[in-house]
Amino acid sequence: MMNWLRIVTLLKRNGVVGINRRNAEYTLVHNPRDCYPLVDDKTITKVLAQKAGVAVPELYGVIEIHQQVRKLPGLLREHRDFVVKPARGSQGDGIVVVTGRSRNQYRTADGSLLDDEELCFHVSNILAGTYSLGGQTDKALIEYRVNFDPVFEAITYRGVPDVRIIVFLGVPVMAMVRLPTRLSGGKANLHQGAVGTGVDMATGETLSAVWRDELVAEHPDTGNRVSGVRIPKWDTLLELGARSYELTGLGYQGIDIVLDRDKGPLILELNARPGLAIQIANQSGLGGRLEAVERERAGLRTIADRIAFARERFAHRA
């Protein structure tokens, strides 16, 4: 009991935000209910982003009703590699990444092979709502598969690494790089076993890393050092983050960005209820940063102001 109280005191001092506090003080207060559909449905997010001139992975097609499932093989014929994902999925559930073909079959990122029938079955499961929040019927997106920037090549095991930025009132407050591992099955989700590294907001350089609740220095599968890697085009990433506030109207959101070798940073998805594992990856609580933004929000009108604020205030101090 005494030990628990001590932990509570320490967590509070470090400004660690728990789920209850995130919900009660940030998402419920700063995220208007009518803005949720904009991010909960990835097709809407995409349209929105394209209108605003924000780069997103190209959409090859959307399957909305079961009848369209039969046309899927035809639609896919012209694409060697692509990603199938549910429009309302959460935590990466239901995403299939096809990296290439092998005769008549699709080769997926985790190395297994699917034929047309199996892929169509997966899509109809998506439509029926197997992976969606609350089990509503859903749409399936077929989109461009990101050829990720070689910068993370050495510290990724299959899958696509991405950068998650928490944006509060238009200010990027915290970021992490999520690196898939063998354990995570190619998924960039810490909960499923991906490595998360903190990011220095000033420079975009990776800091300490966490894997399965433990601090690690190397990627568990490749053995390469995960810290000290500089994220390319960090300015663009910060700008994408800062602009996403105007895009969706959500005061507190998580933005997932992938770095494409050819197309640069692309917004993968936006999240109205971003997880809190980012604090573990950064070895730092969100509370202090969020409070600072709230205190000084009056002076943070332009995107440039907000980026400058983030770089200056949330820089890593060793």
Added chain:
Amino acid sequence: MRRVHLYVLAGVLAAVGFGFFFYKLFVFGFPLTPEERTDVWRVEVQIHFDAEDGPAKAAMFVPRRTGGLIVVDQSFVSPGYGITTEQQMGRGMRVVYAIREAHGPQALYYRAVIQTSRILDEESREPTPAVSTPLLEGARRAAADALVAAVHQQSSDATTLAMLIVKRLKQARLGDEASFLLGPQPTNRRLVVVAVQLIQFAGIPARMVNGIALAPERRGANFVHWIEYFSSGRWRTLDIGETAPEAQKPFLAWWRGDAPFVELTGGRESHYTISTSRSYELATRTALSRQRQLEKKLVEYSIFGLPLQAQSLFRVILVIPVGILLLVVLRNVVGAKTFGTFMPVLIALSFRQTGLLWGCIFISIVVGLGLAVRFYLERLKLLVVPRLASVVIVVILLIAMLTVVSYRVGLERGLSIGLFPIVILTMTIERMTVVWEERGPKEALQQGLGSIFVAVLCYLVMSLRIVEHLFFVFPELLLVVLAGTILLGRYSGYRLTELYRFRLLAR
């Protein structure tokens, strides 16, 4: 601002809830603990006979209010029979079951709910009964004359006279008048019949009372007999003392006189069984008759004004919010992971029927086998809705099979698993498969065990007798529960599980 509003709302709700609670507790005197209850007895009579393929009629005495016991409720179950009641002066009420055509074995049922009354109805509403001098001839008359004359000398009033007559009869020795009157090997009933004759012979109105002892759980209760004689304006009871060891038990007077309990025409081989059982009822129900007019109205418009069946339903419904409050605490303060928001509470409700151990075993079997079937169906690549429907059907089949098997093995408990929430179980199986495939078996089992753990806790709290009692008698306490839930809705502290999750940051 929002906070103030919240605290005011919660405060008002809690104040109103506690206000009613304390008012009912201190002013009405409603009982705080379930122990303060009055006895309620349930009596059931079954009559069986073989019909003679024609009209049949069975007339049976039914109990009425006597002394400290009142018949609160009674019901007659007899398919096809017309039911009438007839008043038999001085004997009691008879119910007549009649039917035009009856074939083969017949079964008639009568059920009554008997309650002890706080208000004793001692005054007789009947006019002073006339003495009907029994017809005694020859030697019997001479014997009765001699016995009554002797007793009359040794007594001062009706009471002592009656008691002395009984005493003489009980102490009869071979060869004296009492023994002659009783005949060889007298039964208690015979003793009572003779005693009544003698008391009447002495000029005091008297009658035999037939009734049963109300025992906690008893099948095949027998009628016992005692004497009532009339003295100074009311009937008085005289026990012949056969039942001395169990004198604490209340006796329910059923009918008076020596008429048979059942009279049957158009049938043969009738026999009857009487069973009694005891249940508890709130003392309030009896206490209510003492309330003042306004309070009476208040009670009428509360759950106590509902029929008994609806009341027992509310006994269950009113504890659900307690389970839900616990669930909120477990999810938002502790951080337990469960499948479906209210699934554990629903499971906990079905545990009430199955019992905890069997409930857990059954649910594990149903979910386990359901998962196996679901994984098999996955290979068939079915569309989602037909797949869900198939799982529902499989779950129902599993439940039916488990029920039959456990009943055959001799587990009565198995009969109640039909009450498991089938659709909820199906959704749990579906959700569990998705979690299993996407996040691995560990996570799926963790959440599954978490759900059962929460269900068990909810069950333990919801089945506390004090909890059930409090919320049934004081439903306004739900406002307090609501206030607590609203306050928890703005709880922004850490969850217990987060202390572990963020332990790396506690430095």
